[in-house]
Amino acid sequence: MRAGSVLILVHSFGVAIDVRAFEALGLVIVEDAASSFGAALRGVSVGSNGFVSVLSFASTKMMTTGQGGMVLTSDDAVAKRIDARMDYDCSDRALPAGETAFNYGFTEVQASLGIVQLAAMDGFLERRAAIATAYSRAIGNGVASLPVFEDGRTWYRYILQTNSAKQIVARLQAAGIDGRNSVSHFLHDYTGDTGFENADHVRERIVSLPIYPSLSDEEVARIGSEARDAIEQSS
Structure with a gap:
């Protein structure tokens, strides 16, 4: 695989992007569905179109096994190569010279937790959608731009856009609510590259x-009310 021949497409915050729109570029597509498991576009689930797709089961994701994740691929050779790298103690999984295996396997306890979580996934998605609806009703249209409700999206995050993001986060945290700016660092923050003004602009807003899903109706109502007040006081 030549350098620069791979395109990583990220389904952010529960919104599925149109992977097929990028296929004409002739690049190998990797889908990052870490924060959008359960989302779909035109009936096609995220993770279904990439040559390789990745999911995350960390504690804050759509479902969890505590930590860890999953790699999806329909290519047998890639699947075997990934499998060989997961367990350093399996001599029957030969790797090419110079490649090293690691200890990336799930424990039985993690797998059991994941099976239970997967069975409850539909309920998780419904509860998150209900909370998002409640937030939008409580906050209302005003100085903040509310997230768009689209068919097939999920709600890994409920993201507001506003020119007063820092003040709103500070007011929410002072009220005991874990409001955050949800993007801490981009890759170009580490590499020193420039020319990503749009990404930087959105991050600040x-x-x-x-x-x-475990938030109670009372907690949801309080968060919505405090968010509305914080937005109004910061505008």
Whole structure:
């Protein structure tokens, strides 16, 4: 595989992007569905179109096994190569010279937790969508740009866009609510590359509200009310 021949497409915050729109570029596509498991576009689930796709099962994701994740591919050779790298103690999985295996396997406990979580996934998605609806109703249209409700999207994050993001986050945290700016660092922050003004602009304007399924109706109502007040006071 030649350098620069891979395109990583990220389905961010539960919104599926159109992977097929990029196929004409002739690049190998890797889908990053870490924060959008369960989302779909035109009936096609995220992770279905890439040559390789990755999911995350970290503690804050759509479902969890505590940590870890999953790699999806329909290519047998890639699957065997990934499998060979997962367990350093399996001599029957030969790797090419110069490549090293690691200890990336799931434990049985993690797998058991994942099976239970997967069975509850539809309920998780429905609860997150209900919370998002409640937030939008509580906050209303005004100085903040609310997330768009689209068919097939999921709600890994409830993201507001506003010119007063830092002030709103500070007010929410002072009220005991874990509001955050949901993007801490981009790759270009580490590489020193420039020319990503749009990404930097959006990062400075977003506020993420808690939206995990175990929130009670009372907690959801309080978060929505505090968010509305914080937006109004910061405008």
